Amino acid sequence: MENDHKTVEEGLEEDVTRRPKIELESGLGSADAPPQPNETAQISLKEEDSIAVKSEKPTPQSKFDLSDIKTTSLTEPGISILNIIENALNSTSPGSASIAAQGLDLLCPSTKSTEVGDYIWVLWTMLLEVAQALPPDSDKPGQGTLVAILFELQQCAKGDVSLWGSEWRLWRDLPLLSNFMDETWTDPVRNDEILEQESARMWRNQNAFAARCVGAGVGEWAHFGIWQLRAALEEDRAAEQSENRECLIQVASEWVIHSGPRLLQWAEDEDKEPFDWGTDVAAGSLFQGSPGLSLRRWKFWKDRFNEVSKDTALCNEGARVAAREAVESMVEAETRLGNEST
Known part of the structure; x- marks a missing residue:
């Protein structure tokens, strides 16, 4: 049975090809017609009123809050991994899964480092803990985002790595993920x-x-x-x-x-x-x-x-x-x- 990414590629085509756009809002004044002194005072008052109104609004909470998981992972790179995943889960920007995958790739040590295997294992541990916390019907954002991150991670070419007596292509082969799933698959039903x-x-x-x-x-x-x-x-x-x-x-x-x-x-x-x-x-x-x-x-x-x-x-x-x-x-x-x- 060969991996077939056709379905995911179709579903993520827009995420992969598009990137977040930065839109610039025009200011109150203009370079061609600078505000007069009395206008400047009025603008300052308006800005202060606006600030006061904004300060009264409660800060919106993240739709997906991974703080409970973070409290059980007090060391790096676990917290950084969770921050990246949390940002992707709460982002409305196209390409958030790709951005997350790039961030996870940057956190990974060199393929020649003795710590690369440890990082990969921590990554899969954090990913599974997040998956266990997300409702089964959550698509995007949600569990669907986690799957999208895995797909995008496979597109990051880092090189070959030797782990557990086998050669892997990082990240195409998602090294040790199947091993990790086998190790952690414990049916709690008794x-x-x-x-x-x-x-x-x-x-x-x-x-x-x-x-x-x-x-x-x-x-x-x-x-x-x-x-x-x-x-x-x-x-x-x-x-x-x-x-x-x-x-x-x-x-x-x-x-x-x-x-x-x-x-x-x-x-x-x-x-x-x-x-x-x-x-x-x-x-x-x-x-x-x-x-x-x-x-x-x-x-x-x-x-x-x-x-x-x-x-x-x-x-x-x-x-x-x-x-x-x-x-x-x-x-x-x-x-x-x-x-x-x-």
């Missing part, structure tokens, strides 16, 4: 305890971000999505707490909502030429099929989402709503793929 609401929220946000990356072609970790779809739809969860069932369904829905078209395309391709997924993506007890992605498994997930959306006895409203949104997204993905193949 059968023997009720999942805390905050943990469920962060877990859903993390999955939404990962799914967005896969859908946009800046991440190749479809196995995470299969794990979550299997956990939610291919196992009998009747004995589990309703809070946990809701989290499972919501998390699984994020994968088909944000990466459905790409997962479906892979499923169709695999039906033509099977791919060896190994045991990582084995089927659950309710699905009598082969591991990996397939059109048969896709249809099973869609049918199960449809069942959940109507199950008032076992599933609460949050789970049913997420299941309905998942079915709608899967139908849209099928329609899109059908249109592209005709």
